[in-house]
Amino acid sequence: MTATTALDIEKIRLQFPVLHQQVNGKPLIYFDNAATNQKPKQVIDAVVNYYQGYNANIHRGIHTLAEKATKAFETTRHSMQKFVNAKHVEEIIFTRGVTESINLVASTYGRTFLKESDEVIVSGLEHHSNIVPWQMVCEEKKAKLKVIPITEVGEIDMSAYRKLLNAKTKIVAINHASNSLGTINPIKEIIKLAHEVGAVVLIDGAQAAAHLEIDVQDFDCDFYCISSHKMYGPTGAGILYGKKNLLEKMPPYMGGGEMIKDVTFEKTTYNDLPYKFEAGTPNIADVIALNEAVNFINTISKEQIAEYESELLTYATEKLSAIPAVKLIGTAKEKVAVQSFIIEGIHPFDIGQMLDARGIAVRTGHHCTQPLMDRLGVEGTVRASFSVYNTKAEIDELAEGVKRIVNFLKP
Amino acid sequence: MTINEIQDEIINEFSLLDGDMEMTVFYIMELGQKLAVMNEVDKTENNLVKGCQSKVWLAAKLDDGKVFFDGDSNTAITKGLVSLLIRVFSGQKPEAILNSDLYFMHKIRMERFIGTQRSNGFAAMIKQMKLYALAFQTQLTKA
Numbered sequence: 001m002t003a004t005t006a007l008d009i010e011k012i013r014l015q016f017p018v019l020h021q022q023v024n025g026k027p028l029i030y031f032d033n034a035a036t037n038q039k040p041k042q043v044i045d046a047v048v049n050y051y052q053g054y055n056a057n058i059h060r061g062i063h064t065l066a067e068k069a070t071k072a073f074e075t076t077r078h079s080m081q082k083f084v085n086a087k088h089v090e091e092i093i094f095t096r097g098v099t100e101s102i103n104l105v106a107s108t109y110g111r112t113f114l115k116e117s118d119e120v121i122v123s124g125l126e127h128h129s130n131i132v133p134w135q136m137v138c139e140e141k142k143a144k145l146k147v148i149p150i151t152e153v154g155e156i157d158m159s160a161y162r163k164l165l166n167a168k169t170k171i172v173a174i175n176h177a178s179n180s181l182g183t184i185n186p187i188k189e190i191i192k193l194a195h196e197v198g199a200v201v202l203i204d205g206a207q208a209a210a211h212l213e214i215d216v217q218d219f220d221c222d223f224y225c226i227s228s229h230k231m232y233g234p235t236g237a238g239i240l241y242g243k244k245n246l247l248e249k250m251p252p253y254m255g256g257g258e259m260i261k262d263v264t265f266e267k268t269t270y271n272d273l274p275y276k277f278e279a280g281t282p283n284i285a286d287v288i289a290l291n292e293a294v295n296f297i298n299t300i301s302k303e304q305i306a307e308y309e310s311e312l313l314t315y316a317t318e319k320l321s322a323i324p325a326v327k328l329i330g331t332a333k334e335k336v337a338v339q340s341f342i343i344e345g346i347h348p349f350d351i352g353q354m355l356d357a358r359g360i361a362v363r364t365g366h367h368c369t370q371p372l373m374d375r376l377g378v379e380g381t382v383r384a385s386f387s388v389y390n391t392k393a394e395i396d397e398l399a400e401g402v403k404r405i406v407n408f409l410k411p
Numbered sequence: 412m413t414i415n416e417i418q419d420e421i422i423n424e425f426s427l428l429d430g431d432m433e434m435t436v437f438y439i440m441e442l443g444q445k446l447a448v449m450n451e452v453d454k455t456e457n458n459l460v461k462g463c464q465s466k467v468w469l470a471a472k473l474d475d476g477k478v479f480f481d482g483d484s485n486t487a488i489t490k491g492l493v494s495l496l497i498r499v500f501s502g503q504k505p506e507a508i509l510n511s512d513l514y515f516m517h518k519i520r521m522e523r524f525i526g527t528q529r530s531n532g533f534a535a536m537i538k539q540m541k542l543y544a545l546a547f548q549t550q551l552t553k554a
Contacts, residue, residue: 024432024523347486349465350440354488357432408437409487 007300007308013389015040015296026359029394034179034207034338034385035363036229040296043233046289057281059258073284076291077274080239083294084224085215088244090273094282097238098206099129101225102173104240104277105202106133108250109223110171114141118170121161121199124150124375125178125185128368130204134173143170150375154181154330162193169199176208180367180383181330182313182338184212191221200246206230210387211309211336213302216241233293234286240277247273254279305388309337312386312395319399320384325406329381337386340367343402346409348380351402355382358401360394414507417499418515425519432523436488443490446497449483460532460539465489467536471543477502478547480540492521492533500540505551508544513537 013019016038021028030038050072056065058073081089095101110133114120120134124147131145138145146169148161156174172194177184191201202223205214210231216224223246228237242250252259252270256279261269270276297305316339320326329340343351352364365380366373373380384398412420428434453470460467465486472479480501484490499515500508516522521533 025430347465349489350487354433354436357436404433408440 007304007388009308009389009391012300013391015042016389017041017044019389023359023361024357029358029360029390029397031384031386031390031394031398032361032363033387033390034182034230034367034383036235037210037232037387038389039232039234040292042292042296043289046292047234047285050285050288055285058284059275069284069288072288072291073282076287076294079291079294080226083214084226084239084241085217086241087217091241091244091247093240093242093247093274093277094287095225095238095240096236096283097227097229098204098225099227101223101238101240102130102202102204103133104253105223105242105250106137108253109200109246110134110137111141112249112251114138114143114170116142117168118143119146119164119166119168120144120171120173121146121148121164121169121194122173123148123156123161123175123185124372125154125156125181125183126173126175126369126372127179127204127206128370130173130175130202131371134171144168147371148174150372153332154178154183154376155332156183156185156190158186158189161190165193165197165199167197169194169197171202172199173202173204175204175206176212176214177336177338178330178369178372179207179338180369180372180381181332181340182207182335182385183330183332184208184334184336187221188219191219195220207336207338210297211302211306213306222246228286228290228293231293232296233290237283237286237290244273247277252276252279256280258282300388308388309386312390312392313337313339315392316384316386316395316398319395320402323399323402323406325410326402329376329378338383339385340381340383342378342381343406343410346405348382350409351382351405354405355398355401358397360398360401362398414499414503414511418513418518421495421498421515422518430520435523439491439495440487441491442494443484443487443492446483446490446494447481449481453481454483460535465532467493467532469493469536469539469543471540471547473505473547473550476504476551478505478508478544480543489532493536496536496540500544505544505548509541509548 018038054065054068056069058070077092080092134145146164149157151157174190176187187203194201200222203221205224205226209226222243224241226239229235259271259276259279261271320341325343326341348364352362355362363383454468458468458470460469467484470481480497482493482497484493
């Protein structure tokens, strides 16, 4: 089965060293991209080149290596500014990833502006990392956490959302795309409605960054969070985009070096944006390499990536739903390339383990979305998530593997 | 058969699979399917083995100075692994269980398919079986 895409997938695959190996005697098929996707050689090389060529601490040194490292680090800030179309470069704060970005906003904006009986809204589709930080700050400030219910197919119930919004709503935190089901949420509308009641909106973009166009000015979101490792970049790096006027009003998250202007034992004045939120030596190597991940995406173009991945998703959905025992979980109209499924009477662990025996990597379990699993009445699912280097032939292998499991356990 | 004779028998069976992962996983599940059905009444909270990622129930009784185990799991592969332990330990004297050295897991390279998350659970199962043996041995000594 060949792809109809204009992309040369074999050529793209050659850029990913990790893909060319055998697992349990079979060629690796990597379908756990929603957990983390693989890294092209240019990203890996960027990490190595930094440590081999110009490792130095940034911003403070005046020597040549420090200059070179600082320049490379700040280049990534500019490319991430373009990547999300932020108005100002200082609106890009480097963090360890989405989890830290959300915690930063909850701990600074949340703690400063939430009052007793205020309300924070999340959706039933959220990852634990977009639930727990809000629960923590709500508990501390005696605010309430409200949850937008989801429909059977895994979409946000927009009419229920409208009803939840009121003058007490101060923060709305929603993912752009769901990690468990792939649902793409109508964030523009969600943001507009929240703004009408004066709430700020944080978007968890973990599952969107590698797949969807991001334009924070067009979305008009107040915060947008991205993890590098879910967009072909290294682990341990990511960004928080925040509107400048909000970031300026927020107190620092951590104290230390880099985030200060002047320190005396009596009083410390804080540095300007973005450095106010970047205490300590950051993850220099991985931030620098993130720029190469952006280059990789831009070279192919997000549009082409999205088109090809959507073709893979359609193919996988067809192939999996043709197996009688398989029940697809999450069938929203708009989806990124994620397909969850279950087989009645067979535990997801067993399916995952058996697929691994054939060299196929999928994710099994609750995917850090226990409330969502409860809502759907399942203990967990098997999740196959696709990336630009996957092929239809690999999906055939997945379907074949699932069929063998069904035949064995449900003859 | 002694514990070691059973272990050697298992090692021999697995060697026939020739290291093929898929066949090995299917074989383990087949062993689980053959495991004697555990009474639903025995699947209590108390009989759940703590530390397992999937649910594992383990019950034991002493009969004529020998320990007999019953077990089940909500996942097919784990059930197969439980069945191997039951095969090795069931019908043995408490003392033999307590003094046993389990080498078959290493020989059949069980770590390949239990992974780091499951190996803790597997260790918990073995510990639980030895605790039963210890309790029964104490009971026997007192009597």
